[in-house]
Amino acid sequence: MSKKMIPVEESLKSWREDPAYREAYEALDEEFTLVAAMIEARARAGISQGEIAERMQTSQPTVARLESGQGNPSLNTLRRYAMATGTRLKIVFEPKGAH
Numbered sequence: 001m002s003k004k005m006i007p008v009e010e011s012l013k014s015w016r017e018d019p020a021y022r023e024a025y026e027a028l029d030e031e032f033t034l035v036a037a038m039i040e041a042r043a044r045a046g047i048s049q050g051e052i053a054e055r056m057q058t059s060q061p062t063v064a065r066l067e068s069g070q071g072n073p074s075l076n077t078l079r080r081y082a083m084a085t086g087t088r089l090k091i092v093f094e095p096k097g098a099h
Contacts, residue, residue, distance in 0.1 A: 028069075035069045041085040042067070055084035 015021040042052055049063040056063070056077075066073055066081065073081075075089075082089040 031069045035067060038067050038081060041082070041087045045085040045087075047085070052081065052084045056080045 042049070049067065050060045052063045053060045063081075065071055066077070079089050
């Protein structure tokens with residue numbers, strides 16, 4: 001028995017039409033934004049998770065968890081990550097719907 005593969009784009013389009021999916025996705029927007037910003041900072045720095053870990057004096061699996069959105073990093077952890085990537089941590093409060 002073979003299974004039919006559905007392209008990811010089709011699934012996403014279908015899910016986005018579901019109000020419950022949209023609500024759940026929007027509830028996680030801040031986490032997605034943080035994770036994307038962290039990964040972008042590391043990519044711009046051109047360094048690996050292992051190098052970040054060394055600079056933060058932690059383990060590579062810890063950095064991987066941070067970059068996957070697992071857990072709730074402290075402000076101090078985010079500062080250490082920023083320092084490890086040669087960036088500056090900046091937190092902004094913006095009106096809802098501003099992005």
